[in-house]
Amino acid sequence: MQTKDLKKFFHPKSIAIIGASKDFTSISGKPLKNLIRTNFTGEIYPVNPRYDEIEGLKCYSSILEIQQKVDLALIAVSASRLTSILRDCIEKNVRHIMLFSSGFAEIGESGKKIQDEVAKIALENNINIIGPNCVGCLNVKDSIPMGFATSLESKNGYKSGNIGLVSQSGALGFSVFGLAQEENLGFTYVVNTGNEMDVTTLDTVEFLLEDADTTVIAAYMEGISNGEQLIQVAKRAKELRKPLIILKSGKSAIGKEAALSHTASLAGSEETFQVITKQYGITTVKDIDEMIDAMRIFSRGKWAEGKKIATVSNSGAAGIAMADFSEEFGLVLEPLQGETKAKIEAIIPSYGSSLNPIDITAQALKEQHILTDTVEALVKDDNTNVIVIQTTFGGELGEEICRKIVEIDQRVEKPIIVTVTGTEELTGENREILRRNGVPVYKTTHDTMLAVKHLVDLSMYHHDGSNVRNHPILAGPLVGEEEKNRIWTEEKVKSVLEQLNLRVPKNVILQSEKDVDQCIGKLKFPLVAKIISDDILHKTEAGGVKLGIQTIDEAKKAYQEIAQSTRKYNPSANIRGVLLEEMLDKKGVEMFIGIKNDPAFGSFIVCGLGGVFIEVLKDISIRHVPIDRTEALSMVEELKGFPILLGTRGEQRSDIEAFVEALVKVSDFVYDQNQTLEEMDINPVVVLNEGEGLVALDGLIIWEKVETEILVSS
Template sequence: MSKREAIERLLNPESIAIVGVSQDFTSISGKPMKNLIRHQFKGQIYPINPKYEEIAGFTCYPSLLDIPGEVDVALIAVSSKRMMQILSECEQKNVRSVILFGSGFAEIGEEGERLQEEVLEKAKKAGITILGPNCIGLLNVKKSIPLGFSTSFETKEGFLSGNVGFASQSGALGFSLFGLAQEENIGFSHVINTGNQIDLHTLDCIAYMLEDGDTDVVAGYLEGIPDGEMLIRLAKRAKTLKKPLIVLKAGRSEIGRKAAMSHTASLTGSDETFQAIAKQYGLVTANDVDDMIDLMKVFSRGKQSNGNRVVTISNSGAAGIAMADYSEPLGLELVRLPNETQAKVEEIIPSYGSALNPIDITAQALKEQHIFTDTLEVLINEDEVDVIVIQTTFGGELGQKICKKVAEIDKTTAKPIIVTITGTAEITGEGRTILEKANVPVYTTSYKTMFAIKHLSNFSRFSRGQEPDQFEDGGVQIEENIDATGIWTEVRVKKELDSLGIKIPRGTLIKDRAHLQEVKTNVHYPVVCKGISKDVLHKTDAGSVKANIKDAAELEEAYESIVSSLHVYNPDADVEGILAEEMLQDESVEMFIGVKEDPQFGPLIVCGLGGIFVEVLKDISIRRAPITDKEAFAMLKELKGYPLLEGVRGGTTRDIQALTDALVRISQFASTHQERIQEMDINPLWVFEDGKGIAALDGIIVWKQNEETVAKAKPLI
């Protein structure tokens, strides 16, 4: 059975066995049966516990093997120590889908981890698919099938079905979020908690939901990313289907990462890396539960925006100012209305109002409620406006009338209309409910509104975008059969860069004193001398760099000084020689390009300001390799230091195209040698005046070999 088929069965069972069920419906082992009865499950329920003969009118069986009919899904609520026995019974009974509620597995340490591995091995041999352990269960919202013990299942009002699918590694947080979202009239198709996810994991559930016809928005809470490549494939699939994929990733801080380990035994990666992957592949990221609900709300509506041009209508000048303050940092444009449209608005609003954006219709709308809706109808026909925001504090009967009219107008246009209603639930709640039931996104603060619009605009732009251009090597071929071992020092790295079409300074590696005498009169002075050794990577720290050497005499002196310094710094250093390299004089901007192999996502390419600024400012941009020319340029544009390349305040424009080409070629090199390359660092990389190219002044590559080799390498950033 495929994972998709297993999830389908878990969500749509016709017969359910509850192993370890209790007559106490307030207990964890009693709640699953109580919830199925409460929501009138139409299939067969088989309680299993040798202590009882019947529970709530249902025959209770001593074991799975005593059940007369077939069992689609087994809910297992017994201790972890009995798990192997229960799995054997599942195998004999031909039960192929199980949910393990119990804890006591990998989250408790080595002993639990061993048991978890044994359970998984047993299940695989028996052809059994497992959800959990250490999970609360799942909910098919459309069919009202709750399989688990979440408090959210105990609602007396039933579940609001809709088009949002949600997979959560955490049960408590996941179903709490579900309950809060339901209160805001957000409907769901499915909610699945994966817990320790020893078999089915969050990405499997997300993959199912993306293909589900009842699901238009997919969300996931992840403490760890079980498969980086799969996440990228799902992001690409989401783009093809035009379904937003919203992710709340936990474990962003060091403390958070440790907490995630103790919680569900998950390994979490660098948040910086995750955010870069999200941006590159169009994942919608949330920072907390409130963000997730706000995003579910705006995306479940199904409308997209044609851009980031926003207009806001408000009966409060201060509220309009708040919108304006939030728009710029969130990348939104409060668009200037065309004169003709502005004139139409001026005919509707009081003379003491403002038809400029943000539009202030004043409190006169208390008497003339049509002012709000008439202004809205003008704006929905304005092509220069992508999203319309209505801000109001009106409550009571007036607020309800305005909300009803807004809901009616919203149905007539594909343009997103977002409403902000500030005020207490007592005063404004009924109007807010009218909008929510009409599926019009409504928020309580200006920031929440603009945050949602930012992500709607970004996703709409990304989903409209064409597939990235294919990599074009420009005639440069990447050699695959290279000696990818150990540490490549500067000389070997520069040879590779030269083959990639990246300029390097002219230089000579002086191997010994005899060689020095041969070459000292042929060197192009002035030069810089550097000691080359895989055992001494921090040249400056070792005193093995001498600059501005003007003649042969100074070269001999520099040679002796560097050799001496290297032996003092590391007596056992294996010295390849002393590199005498032309000292470039042209004015430049120092950049760096790096590569890092991420355990989850593969080769990442990084760029930023170089030299000492790498570690001080950490102004960097990251992408997964390989990248296209457009993606490389976008990386540069993201840098705070990008104006230095453009020529800030009349400064010299740098050769941005040459730098972009270098990023593309190095990313292709990293991709070609993925799983072999550990780290690559080109720093500094000088960028000269536009048309004069770039030059790599230093570099290192660390190949995957052993821990000892990798430990010698300096960190990329």
């Protein structure tokens, strides 16, 4: 993965502050104040023609006056002056610039014009820029603050650790940093990318991934400018086994565009983002509290070997709550068995519960070993992957228990997560003992179990593998560019499906009523006749479909009626013929397969119950292309309608394997088209009984966007 060279943004040996001020309360004064206060060991060069010196440091009228090498320029001047200053930086051979200035794209067209000009100059001269409209960055490891964010002014210094944080929003990013520091979470770097004229959030994530000290990465994003880069970043995170947490705001308007097909109306841009994050192992969170909670559990560096949770509490109600949230979040609470169950029954009072949740009762107030001995038993239980403890004990007893939990946690690999409820006065020191020693601790059951869900989900993603393929084998002939002419109606789509070894009804194309006599001998009654026209996709509404044709005369009559109806429906339509094909004589379950090309991420494959049920039920499953058999099967299994395929009320099991194979073949075909296929619908796909395969009855491919809203129906 090719990454931008960002090292000197965070490890500069010399910093020029252009626009530096003696007023240390101002935006242009705080960066200098912060560097002086934290005893920056490199060289600092204030630049401002109004001053001879600032705080004993020589002040230069221009960066060109500085004789020494400058690694990083912090610029705090108005947008209107930036172009000339940038040219001075280029002449001085400064390759890394951080822009605090506002007044760019965020104010409208005039600011965007300046931003575009600066970006062009920077690109032409190989300059890396963070910002504009940036509040700064922080190298926490070496205590180098470069900016004016309030959190940089902490009198207690900065706690270093293993978390890297990047945010498009400076206020939000440094707020998260400040709150997390209060919870004893340590960081390597905190970066605000601002307007992202050049360096983006994802560029910074790439840098953080390759930093050996950064093992957890969190990002706040307001949009995805490069979907492929996000996917590659996620794949690299998996290779390095580094959790990637994303909080994304904003709902794109892309999903509101007119839809050419059922698939387009079902797969909006926000939904496709969620599909990407799930498929490629990115942890998404809804707010900054959840982001900090996820940081806390991931920063401990322990992974779950499975999703089986054992919970321990001194409150029956707390146990019930943990069980409820476990079910909601897809975690597994299995009853304890065998030796473990016997051990715990011998530890807890007889009126407690050795089931899971485990209720140790309030007797643990008198005998603290009850809780810790129970935890020791669970540590040795091979059927327990994560241990969750909830306690309300305060005072010396609570502190003693928490110290014992720390001791256990530090000698075992199994994740131990703790909920300590109660006021700061009574139980605050308990939480602090756990925080200081890296044990994930939360105040509420919900927050605890949600964090456990994030840990288990990512652990299972790494453990099982995502089955994502980078280069599928070609599924069929690549369609030539000259053939990708706007819309393919079903006769051309079916030709592609046949090349993919997917079954379609036997058919012929009639150019006139006279063709019926010549062609009908190739088919078996009953038949269906359908109009073929790029301009009439809603065939039934146009009178372009006739079913149950049993004779030659009925076929001729059907041709006449279709021709008359469709000409009346759309006199200017380009009618390319009538498709005459055999009607399916077997029962099956109607499904559909669809493709939607998302501007940010490329092609997605969608499946669900077909026919008229698509728009009514919206029971769909979506994945990013390409997929393999395992991913395709998971798509089918997560449908609410999956039991129908298994066979209900005496019906036979459907040929699920044939449908899974079809999903993979269509996915590979689409992947081969290099994102030139805009939309595709195969609907309905009739999945026959097990061993009998499937039959695709209708289809549509769109090679370019068409603004008119049209729906496919036969």
